[in-house]
Structure formats: structure tokens, C-alpha cells
Amino acid sequence: MLLLEHDGKELLASHGLPIAPGILLSIGETPGPDSLPPAPWVVKVQVPTGGRGKAGGIRLADSAADVERELAALLGSTLKGHAVRGCRVETRIKGGREIYLSLSADAASGGVMMLVSAMGGVDIESVAPEHILRATVSPDLAAVLAALPDLTTPLPADLRTPVGEALTAAARAFFASEALLLEINPLFVRADGGWLAGDAKVILDDNAFPRHPELVAMAQARADAYPETVFKLNEDFDFIVLDQAGTVGMVTTGAGLSMMMVDQLGDAGVSAFNFCDMRTGQMKGSPHRLKLVFDQMSQAPNLAVMLVNVFAGITHLGEFARLLVEAIAQTPHLPQVPIVARLLGNGLAEAEATLTQLGDQVILEPDLDKALALAAAFAKGHSA
């Protein structure tokens, strides 16, 4: 789960890293007279993407009236394709040297990668490799601390101590919250050696949440900001709205194959409303998961067709079909669109018999490519 800047900074602060004081304001909220941190301010949109400043999502405010004006302009707007639901209003701080630092779980080495650059404040991908110091270490704090001299000694003398302190504090937060990425860019280092996290990009590991009730509570309290994570936490399967205007509702299982089907629909010129990985093997005889999916599809304004795909190793297709029929019957506002179903595995004959209850709304197609082509044709017929 990629944290919005506000949540990332508050997480850092909870682990003792200094940040500029700030508050989060959502649509419909205005700051009370005493709620603002010390002036002057910067108003920052909270959307999960970089380059907010260039896109006009970071504004300066010197008076409370400025803050209100900028909030009115930003909240409810759209920035780089993301709806702006919240803004962080924080005290504008005098800068200093801008440093980049990050810790991340490194896929290639299986360890923790640490990066430091004295040329912070810009996208790290735009920094020439010779200006980036790197170390990859074992996934424990002792290994990180042992590697600190490699990362700080090459820096200018006045930066070594503050960057070392910041890295140590960041590493503690990284391990304590089981983060996948913890990036501070820029880290402001003042002439007196003081330092402060100017921004925070934190990716948390949803799979570790059972060990972190405080992170679960944070996500649950901000369900509007993290709908997919909260859905997964509550329901234990993946459902992601890909395109509100999408025409194809996906009722599919398996992450990789579902992703590929979204790709191939895209190649055919149609847009999937959603991605999902139903994990049909875990449905335990209940239509609950299918009902949740159909509830979501009832909200899809352009839904033209549903595409069902189950390649079942263990799942019994007869039971799956029965649950599908039940879930449809129990979702009153589900649009009556064609359902293209590709089923493969045990219990196929029983599934076919069950699905006849839905009449000609269901088209069974054993070949995946043909099922995709059929769904695309229905989708285009609708949009034409």
C-alpha cells in the first residue's frame, strides 16, 4: 500500500523523525481558527503520484484566507488523473541542503537496498548514477548500521552526521513498520546540522498487517484513500476498479491470468471496468464474494458485458455456477448484461446445467480467446 504523503509523514513522525507540523483536510472541511500549524504554510494535494508541484498541486499560503482559497481550488479537483480528496496544510520551512535517501526491499538481492544522494529534491531516476551512493545489506538493523560509513563517508563533511542520523532513524521506522519502500526526498539538512523530512514516500506490505494493528487502524480510518487495501483486508481477495467508464466486468480468478485478460481486452479496443482475483478455491460454498463483485458492477455506468473465467484446479465448477446464479439473484440492481463464461475443470457438465437457469443471458465459451473476442464484441456494440 502506497501511503499518501500525509500518512507517510505521520508514520515517520511516530517513529521519531522530525517533520514540519501539518494537518489533513478533506473535501467539505475547512480549518478551524486554532487548528492550523504555525504560519506560513504550504498546501499540498494528497494524491498517489509524483510531480505534484509541477502539476500545480503544491501552493504557498501566507494568510488563513490564502489557505482557504487554495483548499477551495484544490479539494475536489483532479490532478494527474487522481481525484483530490485531501490536502495537507503544513508549516512552510526554510529549506537547507536537499538530500535523497531511501531504504527498500530489493527483489534482486533479497536484501535491503539503501540509496543516498547529495543531489536530492529531484526524481532519483534523473540523478546520474555516479551521484548516488548504494549499499545492499542483510534485512536487519545491525547490517544497516554497519553499512552507514559506506554511505556517509563520501558525503561532504558537514552532511555526514545528519545524514547518518536520518538514515538510522529511517531504518528503524523501515523495520518497525515492515515497509517495502521508505523514501525521504528531500531530506532537508540545515547549516546547524539539524534535519527534517521534507517529503515521504512509504510503501507498506499489506501481508504484514496482521502483525501491525496500528497500520490496519490507519488504513481502515482512511478507506476513501485506500479502497483496494481496505477491501482486501476485509474480504481477503483482490478487487480493483481500473476504469470507471469501463464496459467489461471481470469475474475472474488468478492474478496473472486476470491481468493478461485485461491486457488482451485492451488490445481489442475495450476497457475492463475492474481487475479481480476471486480465489474461487476459498469461497467455501458462499456467494458472498460474488455478491460483492456484483455490487461493485452495479455501480459501473457503462457495463455492457460480464466476462467470467475460472480455470479450476481444485474448485468444483458445479458449485461455482450455483453460487454465481445465487449471487445474481441476490443483486437486484445488477444490469441485465450478457455474461460470457469460460469454465474449465471439474464439474463442468453440472455447471452448464445450472447456468441454463439464466437462459440466454449466459454464453458458455470454452476457448479463452473466443470468450475474450465475444466479450469485446458485446462491449463495442454497447458503446457504438
Next chain:
Amino acid sequence: MIAMPDLNTPVLVQGITGRAAQLHTRLMLAYGTRIVAGTSSRADAEPVEGVPVFPDCAQAVAATGATASITMVPPLAVADAVAQAIGAGIRLVVSIAEGVPVHDAMRIRRLAEQAGATWLGASTPGLCIPGEMKLGFLPDAALLPGPIGVISKSGTLSYEVCYRLKQLGLGQSAWIGVGGDLVKGTRFPDLLPYFAGDPRTQALVVVGEIGGTEEEDLATAIAATGFAKPTFVLIAGSKAREGVTMGHAGALVHGTSGTVASKTRAIEAAGGQAFTNIDTLVMAVARQMGR
């Protein structure tokens, strides 16, 4: 080199008394896997499908000589289970649970490296040498002995690919799922030496996806080792938006790395072929194999 099993490899099932574990034990035995032991934390555990059950890996290994294990335990218990297996001298550990925390995966990976053992996981459907044995639950509907080496990040997508190749009479020499986790025990390039040396393997099919650099690293290894078998790579996620993860934690594009374009460039530069569509990959493999 990975500790690849064969039909004689004595296998241990960790957590064998669970409901799903009993089912998979039965299916693996039926396939021909030589399961010699199970472990269970339950003190009164009876044998499962005739397989004796021990309280821990050390006792199971001492009594049966098991050298490979499959862990059938919940995600938060995988780290301890793998550590216990490696501590008992197991050379190959396969874990199948979805949702193993990445910090656990990093620690297990270190342990396996230090012990010189192979860990396949965190979340994989396992591996199979068709006609001989399987560790995990790759579906019989897609399995067939044959000349194609298959390595995959995605279970379901590899099922579909192998199912279609099987329709054309093309089976697998070995099929190994590495999983879609961000940090994993065994990555694509780790498997290249096995397929290079395996005389049954005539071509390699790689079921990949966006995110990370595993396909790129495989390409580097192909070029560096002179791997000469025709290689076909499927990459899922061509329509994924930056920053949106679909199911697999590893399948996340940041900036310019991990994209379909980057992977395609690397694979083609190493002499392989890259695809973003199942059918075009299957047809290319079929042409190569004269079908």
C-alpha cells in the same frame, strides 16, 4: 544450481494434517511423488494417507531421510517452517501460502543462501516434472511430459499457456513456478543452469509479468552463459497503470523500470522472443517445435 528433485526424491509435507494439506498430499501421492513423512504440531497426529507424521522436521528427516519439503502452513507461519526445514538439512523447500510478508521472505532467503539450500516461494503453485513427480498443485489438465521447460511468476497464466501447448501435443520437461512475490527464494535466472543442462528441454517458455527486473536479469544470464535454447517470454500487465498493483505485489511499475518495453528490449537483445498475448506466444512455440 538449484536442488532439483526427481522421482526418487524423498519428500516431507510440513503441516500435513491440515485439510488442504491432506487433499494435496493425496493428489501428489497419486501423481507419483515419493512422500515419506509429514510434520504436524498436533501431538496425536495419525498417519495421513499412510504417511507417518512427526512433531518436527529434524525428527522427520532423521527417521526418513527426506531431502525436499513442501510447507502447507499459513502465511505468517511460513518463515518458521522454512527455517525449521533448512535447519533439519532439507535441500529444497517449496512454500505455497499466499500473503507471506516481504520482511519474512528477505530473512528466509538469507537463511537458504547461507545453508546452500533452494527455497521456491514465497507463494508458488510448486513445481512438476511431468510423468515423474510434483511438489505443489500444478493442475493435471495442463501437465504432459514433453520438451518445453516452463518457468512462471503466475500460476493461472502458466496453467493457460501449458493447457494450450498441451492441446498441440507439446508437454513440459519441467515446470517451475517462482511466484509473483516482490522478494522470492528462487528467481528466473537461478533456474537457467538447470534448463541449460537438462537434455529433455528443447525450448524455454517464461511466463512473466511487469514489475521488478527478473525478466531483464534472465536476459542478462542468457547472454552471459550462452544459453542456446529458444526462449519465449510472455509478459502480463501491458495495460497496467503506473502505481496500480494487480494481485501480485511484485507486479508494480515505478517510473521506467519494470515495464513491458524494458523487458521486451532485454529479452530480444539476448536473442529471445517476447509476447504480450497468449496465443501469439503459443503459436510461436508451436512453429519452433514443428507443430
